Amino acid sequence: MASRVVIVGGGFGGLYAARALAKAPVRITLIDRHNYHLFRPMLYQVATGLLADDEIARALRTIFSANKNVDVLMGEVKGVDAARRFVQLDQFDVPYDYLILATGIRYNYFGHDDWRTVAPGLEALEEADEIRDKILLAFERAEKLAATGEATREAVCALMTFVLVGAGTVGVEMAGTLAEMSRITLRNDFRHIDPSEAQILLYEAADRILPPYPASLAAKAQRHLETLGVKIFTKTRVTEVDEQGIVADGHRVLAGTVLWGAGVLASPAGQWLGAKVDRSGKIIVNSDLSVPGHPEIFAIGDTAHVVAPARNLLGMKNKKPMTMPGVAQPAIQEGEYVARLIRRRIADKPAPPPFSYKDKGDLAIVGRAYALADLRFVRFAGFLAWVVWAAVHIYFLIGFTNRFLVMVRWGFAFLTKRRQALIFPGQLEKRDDGGASTSSA
Ligand SMILES: Cc1cc2nc3c(=O)[nH]c(=O)nc-3n(C[C@H](O)[C@H](O)[C@H](O)COP(=O)(O)OP(=O)(O)OC[C@H]3O[C@@H](n4cnc5c(N)ncnc54)[C@H](O)[C@@H]3O)c2cc1C
Secondary structure, eight states, X not given: OOEEEEEEOOSHHHHHHHHHHTTSSEEEEEEESSSEEEOGGGHHHHHTTSSOGGGSEEEHHHHTTTOTTEEEEEOOEEEEETTTTEEEXXXXXXXXXXXXXXXXXXXXXXXXXXXXXXXXBOOSHHXXXXXXXXXXXXXXXXXXXHHTSOOOHHHHHHHTEXXXXXXXXXXHHHHHHHHHIIIIITTTSOSSSOGGGOEEEEEOSSSSSOTTSOHHHXXXXXXXXXXXXXXXXXXXXXXXXXXXXXXXXXXXXXXXXXXXXXXXXXOXXXXXXXXXXXXXSOEEOOTTSEETTEEEEEEXXXXXXXXXXXXETTOOBOSSXXXXXXSHHHHHHHHHHHHHHHHHHHTTOOOOOXXXXXXXXXXXXXXXXXXXXXXXXXXXXXXXXXXXXXXXXXXXXXXXXXXXXXXHHHHHHHHHOOOSOOOOXXXXXXXXXXXXXXXXX
């Protein structure tokens, strides 16, 4: 009987592992709580109305429709029985011979999980839609309040204040895009408010923004954000989040919208196995990405703490082994590596050498037509970096139709400075309970 490979998580790691195994003599069960693969790097484009949900996501079932040995199951994995080799799905158990855990991360609210409802973080499509609605509703509420002619300037200003907690890549990208949206896209769309007066406040507890980037690039990003009107507060800790806004270093800041991007925690996969984990809960894996004590279980992507030798795009080797960052490339390369290892084990061939990483560098977008590129052997910021960012991200979108549509949509948005996905389903009044408390603040 063909070996049974169960993959939990249809993100970058799980998807690329399944693709690389799809032609092997194995039976694959790919399990995800969503029925789609999501291109997370473009999630904030959905959250700010540039792209629609289906332009950055594709049904897993469609991706594997031609691979009869791939069984896609939509469900929530609750645990793993490693002794009996079963994955515990919400309603039944799924047996495996090999298990690949690629369950990603969630945001860390540092013990304040109740903040999650007030200050969502950009994780999946649900949150992107929720955030887009929050942003649009904030402007709609401000317009309605200003139209009464009785509102105080402070109340309208509070509704048009957007707080971003955490100045990592997601916070910086959101701040830049929000600035573009309020200063350019929505500029002429309201009659009683001026969206370009929206305040965008970015808070970071560390002493600078973009900690994973070289200081010189982070400084350029900061200057660019400031020219877009974003106010940046470094070395400032947010200690309270509620419907009225935040408290930062003891000061109350009234804000209609608070968004979270401050820190991440790995999924509970490490707890399922009782495995050794690092501070953020990532499973500390062996050099072949297997979980210590379980040669048939692998953890990859954001679920795993991987330290491996690395080479840059020019083939130059790093002096020291590198801890894999929480981005898509390690997840993709680890997924493909584990697939190769399983294929060789099944064919009774010697194991491949330990995992090593091809470090293609980092890219981040900071508003319209400006990005950062750290390709390790060269670093630059500005329009050229934005062109590289756009080309790479569109290239990696799954599926030709998506790529084509996104290129058209993006080109149109760039030329016309408009966004196409600026509607929210539902009615303002039905969602207005939060607005009442904010507006009276
Ligand atoms: C807003 C945002 C922007 C980003 N921008 C970039 C970028 O520009 N460039 C870059 O390289 N990286 C970026 N990243 C990081 C990148 O997306 C991740 O590093 C990458 O997705 C990790 O891949 P993964 O396979 O480990 O996990 P994921 O892609 O997160 O996939 C995990 C999957 O597991 C599923 N899952 C989790 N738990 C369970 C469970 N219990 N049962 C069933 N299914 C489960 C989830 O639904 C999800 O589909 C960004 C991330 C975010 C959130």
